[in-house]
Amino acid sequence: MNLFGVQLDLFGNAPKEPEKPKVPSSVSMNGLVxxxxxxxxxxxxxxxxxxxxxxxxxxxxxxxxxxxxxxxxxxxxxxxxxxxxxxxxxxxxxxxxxxxxxxxxxxxxxxxRGESAVSSKGRLPPIRPQGKYHNLNDVLAAINSTYFEDKLTCRITWSNRVGGLSFHSVRKDPVTGEEFHLISISKGYDAANCPEYAVAGVVYHECLHIAIPVEIRNGRRVVHGRNFRVRERQYIYYDEWIRWHNQVLPKNIWAMRRGKEL
Ligand SMILES: [Zn+2]
Incomplete structure (x- = not known):
């Protein structure tokens, strides 16, 4: 099945990482310290x-x-x-x-690097978009260009919680001090039985949380309001994703909690 028509190659070819320039360890970039x-x-x-x-x-x-x-x-x-x-x-x-x-x-x-931290105060979770079966950076890039005109700025990682849910949070970049959106996707989606359209569905859902912030209506927080649900259904594999999410994901999470490989 052709999942995304012309976007298919976006899933197929991972963008190459740019070569890193050599940095001396003896002096700061401006040569002064x-x-x-x-x-x-x-x-x-x-x-x-x-x-x-x-x-x-x-x-x-x-x-x-x-x-x-x-x-x-x-x-x-x-x-x-x-x-x-x-x-x-x-x-x-x-x-x-x-x-x-x-x-x-x-x-x-x-x-x-998988080493323990010196201190744990306010630290970021490791950001790991490359999973066993799916690369979240590729999925995010395709969703961003198909549904958001490439305008969303966020980072994405497989969740570090075992058997957890997918969610979105705001973090602070230690280098720039700037805040950024971080999407964490449940590892239940990084499975051999998970089709690309299902991963893309949950990534799209979390992207919508960035595009449509929480509303306060009559003192209540509206997270998945009417507008959110309307936009969510614009995803071309909405029905297929929801079916997978309801029928297969709970089984995967159940298996993960028992330490089984997906
Ligand atoms: Zn949500």
């Missing part, structure tokens, strides 16, 4: 003022030398530039914000 590494450090970073023309030097735990920590090192460099300045109330707030974002990002990198 130098990084040193210490194997004694684990949960802390230090800075020394005025090493190079008034710019600080940052001492980081040794494991942060890896390229995955490049973005975290940039935050550490920014933190050090502020930390060596006079501690005004405004500067103190900036320092605190940078430190929080730095550790959130470090934890994120560790979680993505």
């Amino acid at each position: 130098h990084f040193k590494y210490n194997s004694q450090l684990k949960k802390s970073i230090r800075c020394k003022g005025g090493a190079l023309f008034g710019h600080p030097e940052v001492i980081l735990p040794h494991y942060m030398k890896d390229p995955e920590f490049a973005a975290a090192r940039e935050l550490a460099a920014e933190w050090a530039e502020h930390a060596i300045r006079r501690k005004t109330a405004k500067n103190k707030a900036t320092i605190k914000d940078l430190v929080n974002r730095f550790w959130t990002l470090v934890d994120q990198v560790l979680a993505d």
